[in-house]
Amino acid sequence: MGNLSDVVYPELKATQKLSSTGNNFLIWKLKLAFVLTDHQLPHLLSPTREDPKWHDKNDAAKLLILRTLDNDLLLEFSDYPTPSSIMEALLHRFDNRLKAFRILLLRRYRDHRMAADAHIYQHVFRMRAMAKELEYAGIKIPDEMQAVALLNSLPDDWDDDVERLAIGLDGASTEKLSFDCVSRRLRMVSDVRSLKKLNNAKKLKNKFRGSCYNCGKRGHHQSDCPEQGSSKQKSSSSEIFTIPGASATLSEIIYPQLKTYLKINCKGSRFSMWKRELFDVLEDNQVEYVLKDLKPSEPTDAASEVDAQLYDKWHADDFTCRHLILGAMDDDVFLSFHDYPTAKALLYSLEAFFNSPSTAQKLVLLKKYMNNHMSDDTLIMDHILKMDLMAHKLKIAGVNVPNEMQSLVLLDSLPESWGDTLTLLNINMTLDMENGLSLDNVRKRVRDAGQMKELMAQADDSLFDGNGNRNTKRVFRGKCFSCGRPGHYQSDCPDQGKR
Numbered sequence: 495m496g497n498l499s500d501v502v503y504p505e506l507k508a509t510q511k512l513s514s515t516g517n518n519f520l521i522w523k524l525k526l527a528f529v530l531t532d533h534q535l536p537h538l539l540s541p542t543r544e545d546p547k548w549h550d551k552n553d554a555a556k557l558l559i560l561r562t563l564d565n566d567l568l569l570e571f572s573d574y575p576t577p578s579s580i581m582e583a584l585l586h587r588f589d590n591r592l593k594a595f596r597i598l599l600l601r602r603y604r605d606h607r608m609a610a611d612a613h614i615y616q617h618v619f620r621m622r623a624m625a626k627e628l629e630y631a632g633i634k635i636p637d638e639m640q641a642v643a644l645l646n647s648l649p650d651d652w653d654d655d656v657e658r659l660a661i662g663l664d665g666a667s668t669e670k671l672s673f674d675c676v677s678r679r680l681r682m683v684s685d686v687r688s689l690k691k692l693n694n695a696k697k698l699k700n701k702f703r704g705s706c707y708n709c710g711k712r713g714h715h716q717s718d719c720p721e722q723g724s725s726k727q728k729s730s731s732s733e734i735f736t737i738p739g740a741s742a743t744l745s746e747i748i749y750p751q752l753k754t755y756l757k758i759n760c761k762g763s764r765f766s767m768w769k770r771e772l773f774d775v776l777e778d779n780q781v782e783y784v785l786k787d788l789k790p791s792e793p794t795d796a797a798s799e800v801d802a803q804l805y806d807k808w809h810a811d812d813f814t815c816r817h818l819i820l821g822a823m824d825d826d827v828f829l830s831f832h833d834y835p836t837a838k839a840l841l842y843s844l845e846a847f848f849n850s851p852s853t854a855q856k857l858v859l860l861k862k863y864m865n866n867h868m869s870d871d872t873l874i875m876d877h878i879l880k881m882d883l884m885a886h887k888l889k890i891a892g893v894n895v896p897n898e899m900q901s902l903v904l905l906d907s908l909p910e911s912w913g914d915t916l917t918l919l920n921i922n923m924t925l926d927m928e929n930g931l932s933l934d935n936v937r938k939r940v941r942d943a944g945q946m947k948e949l950m951a952q953a954d955d956s957l958f959d960g961n962g963n964r965n966t967k968r969v970f971r972g973k974c975f976s977c978g979r980p981g982h983y984q985s986d987c988p989d990q991g992k993r
Contacts, residue, residue: 621643637672758827789808819837874943923936
């Protein structure tokens with residue numbers, strides 16, 4: 495893979511170069527530290543010249559830093575002799591600017607309000623990232639104060655929820671007021687609000703008789719359209735990555751996906767898939783063991799050289815593992831989690847945040863699964879895969895749907911146009927004493943019946959043209975009364991009018 499930092503933080507050379515405004519200075523500085531360490535050049539930021547290859551390494555470190563600057567900064571700092579002098583000048587400019595704007599940062603943090611259409615995760619991470627920016631500017635906000643500021647930043651329609659949450663915190667003897675505690679409870683409240691919204695949408699859907707603005711079909715709103723977002727998802731997945739050759743490693747194939755459409759954003763909706771793909775990358779880079787093995791103790795003077803090497807290797811691999819995880823995050827999530835000392839602590843915190851669904855969230859997933867129904871124009875394989883995915887999400891959330899129940903839900907989700915087919919399926923599976931309602935058996939029978947219906951529908955479509963008229967050219971096998979040749983009627987004869 496070459497230098498790992500080129501894969502983990504490629505944006506430093508493209509979209510996230512340090513700009514002359516310095517708005518992204520904090521993120522840039524944190525990511526650049528990994529890039530320099532990956533190239534074994536971090537010591538060049540200190541003024542030592544004991545290394546005989548110092549000049550070559552000095553030029554390499556300087557080039558690495560300059561490549562991450564925008565054109566204005568590049569022109570200004572390209573004549574600086576050493577990487578340490580460039581960093582000192584940048585720190586002097588942007589750190590001082592950050593400190594000069596501390597009051598503005600504090601006001602922005604104090605006055606920030608959650609947008610009406612924002613997800614609670616997105617708001618939590620934005621508040622935490624703003625607190626981190628203030629901390630780097632020299633103003634450390636106590637954790638309890640961050641919790642109060644988070645509650646105060648919610649919109650007016652959350653007032654009743656905030657009041658109930660505050661009462662619950664006052665009555666809880668085992669929990670103290672903290673940012674993590676409040677954010678966890680707010681996520682639970684958000685799940686309850688989603689459940690209410692889902693129930694209200696179902697009531698409106700039962701009353702709605704108009705047409706969808708997205709697909710034009712009757713019976714549902716645009717927000718409930720089953721085709722919503724499908725084209726976007728397909729297009730994004732097709733542009734993810736082109737395998738460079740047969741020798742491509744697993745990381746070169748999977749990691750670009752983690753950097754694009756699978757990147758952990760503030761909603762964290764794809765955390766389970768993200769984690770599964772991430773472990774493949776960690777194993778490919780042979781650093782996954784740091785998540786399982788205990789951190790080795792620091793070697794003493796009497797320790798053997800082997801122990802010292804193992805200690806150094808573990809810390810180097812843990813550093814790499816931590817940044818592979820951080821590289822697949824959005825900036826606000828990056829700022830919130832970058833300061834965990836080890837990769838194991840970082841992943842544990844991510845799991846605690848994203849992978850602990852509330853009871854309300856489980857109810858939302860269950861309602862969506864039980865109420866999902868196939869439309870007449872949906873391909874049967876797409877529907878089966880969607881039902882399997884929804885059952886899998888429930889399992890991840892801690893609700894294991896038995897296979898026989900999955901079979902019944904799948905059969906119940908078929909459209910009304912399957913009436914006769916469904917009756918026949920039920921009879922056949924009842925008579926099948928060996929397999930019966932086993933999930934594999936039901937999937938196979940439903941798939942075969944659906945594909946047969948799709949083939950018959952295609953055959954019916956071939957009998958008609960685009961205007962709904964019977965396509966006589968495809969079904970006529972007689973001879974033309976005009977020219978005597980087979981395959982068309984006299985009215986369609988190409989020789990008509992020539993005689």
